[in-house]
Amino acid sequence: MRIFRDEEKLSPEYVPKALPHRESELKLLKTFFSGVVSGTSRISTRVIITGSVGTGKSALVKLFGREAREDARKRGVDLRFLYVNCRISKTIFTILTRIIEQLRARIPMRGYSYEELLHKILNYFEAKNIYGILALDEVDALLGREEKNALYFFSRIGEEREKVPRISVILITRNPEMFDVLDESTRSTLLGNIIHLDEYNSDQLYDIVKFRADEALIPGVLMESSLRLIADLAGERGDARYALDILWRAGKYAEAEGFPRITPEHVRKASASIYPAIRREHLEYLGDHERLILLALSRALKEGQAYITANDLHQHYRMICEEYSTQPRAYTRFWEYLQRLDDLGIIRINVKSEGIKGRRSYISLPGMPVSILRRELELILEKGKGP
Numbered sequence: 001m002r003i004f005r006d007e008e009k010l011s012p013e014y015v016p017k018a019l020p021h022r023e024s025e026l027k028l029l030k031t032f033f034s035g036v037v038s039g040t041s042r043i044s045t046r047v048i049i050t051g052s053v054g055t056g057k058s059a060l061v062k063l064f065g066r067e068a069r070e071d072a073r074k075r076g077v078d079l080r081f082l083y084v085n086c087r088i089s090k091t092i093f094t095i096l097t098r099i100i101e102q103l104r105a106r107i108p109m110r111g112y113s114y115e116e117l118l119h120k121i122l123n124y125f126e127a128k129n130i131y132g133i134l135a136l137d138e139v140d141a142l143l144g145r146e147e148k149n150a151l152y153f154f155s156r157i158g159e160e161r162e163k164v165p166r167i168s169v170i171l172i173t174r175n176p177e178m179f180d181v182l183d184e185s186t187r188s189t190l191l192g193n194i195i196h197l198d199e200y201n202s203d204q205l206y207d208i209v210k211f212r213a214d215e216a217l218i219p220g221v222l223m224e225s226s227l228r229l230i231a232d233l234a235g236e237r238g239d240a241r242y243a244l245d246i247l248w249r250a251g252k253y254a255e256a257e258g259f260p261r262i263t264p265e266h267v268r269k270a271s272a273s274i275y276p277a278i279r280r281e282h283l284e285y286l287g288d289h290e291r292l293i294l295l296a297l298s299r300a301l302k303e304g305q306a307y308i309t310a311n312d313l314h315q316h317y318r319m320i321c322e323e324y325s326t327q328p329r330a331y332t333r334f335w336e337y338l339q340r341l342d343d344l345g346i347i348r349i350n351v352k353s354e355g356i357k358g359r360r361s362y363i364s365l366p367g368m369p370v371s372i373l374r375r376e377l378e379l380i381l382e383k384g385k386g387p
């Protein structure tokens, strides 16, 4: 019994032809870049995209890049869409390397500083009369030591050249607090153009899953009740990736059983296989700093609070480190630990918008009472302290 018509259409790399419930954000992006697409812009455009996990940030920007390139082509403008994921390419140098590769430009790299390389890239754009939109995804992975300059470097691209701006930039991040480290003038140029993607509610996820199922599955195999259940399960997280992951796995279960339809039981199996409830043993597998962060979280949340901001949690974590005579990690590493704890389903990171400057990442602990977590962690950490 076949379930999938085109399974590839549920793979993480695939970018759908449309994104239901992101039409207005797509339109806004097009408005910001209209001068770039027509090749008439006199100032370099910079846009920030924020939003929690699975809110469609990457998909939106990739779809926009594809359409912008096409719109520009129709107007006789050669516009290149350059996409770099900073979690993979973590330094200015590797990002520039990816750009040169994507341009298929023959620019020698060895022995040049990155300022020199950037100038060579800009010369290339001018010589070929092309334009570019550079999308830097997951820029939160960049911050730290040398990389701190990266944000500054890429948000100022080409500013010192008096010619037509050739490269515009889109920065994508889950963590809007990362811009706090920038100086005021960079901040204000960047923070003007923010598009924040709210978490999807279950009705929106219903439409999204239905749309993606129509592309990927044989018509009629997804039962209406299963679709609703997926939307409701994922609605608690507001996360489209989670919804599509359940859909794909549920399809796999149905296929393996040789069943002609995806039933709610397949959906339940799929969701149980993705995020198992936190068990005590899981805490044993965590690294010391992840435990210290969780301990900080469990102490900070005890006052009947549901959330704490990432910055506040970092403060609490530093105090806990002092208590356990451990050197605290810098914010970038701390943020990586938070992402891992979120990926494991132990904590939740929500980006909330409270007016332009007030977007914050809020951390919560949905799966376990803080009192139990605190006791468990104190026991484990006590053991680890040695005789």
Ligand SMILES: Nc1ncnc2c1ncn2[C@@H]1O[C@H](COP(=O)(O)OP(=O)(O)OP(=O)(O)O)[C@@H](O)[C@H]1O
Residues within 6 Å of the ligand: 011, 012, 014, 015, 016, 018, 019, 020, 021, 022, 051, 052, 053, 054, 055, 056, 057, 058, 059, 060, 174, 208, 211, 212, 240, 241, 244
């Ligand atoms: N509105 C939508 N319609 C259809 N598919 C969507 C929509 N939003 C997101 N998706 C799909 O959900 C998955 C997750 O989206 P995406 O990767 O863009 O999230 P993200 O915000 O970049 O998450 P992260 O912070 O983890 O990088 C992708 O497979 C994407 O194609």
Ligand SMILES: [Mg+2]
Residues within 6 Å of the ligand: 057, 058, 059, 137
């Ligand atoms: Mg993404």
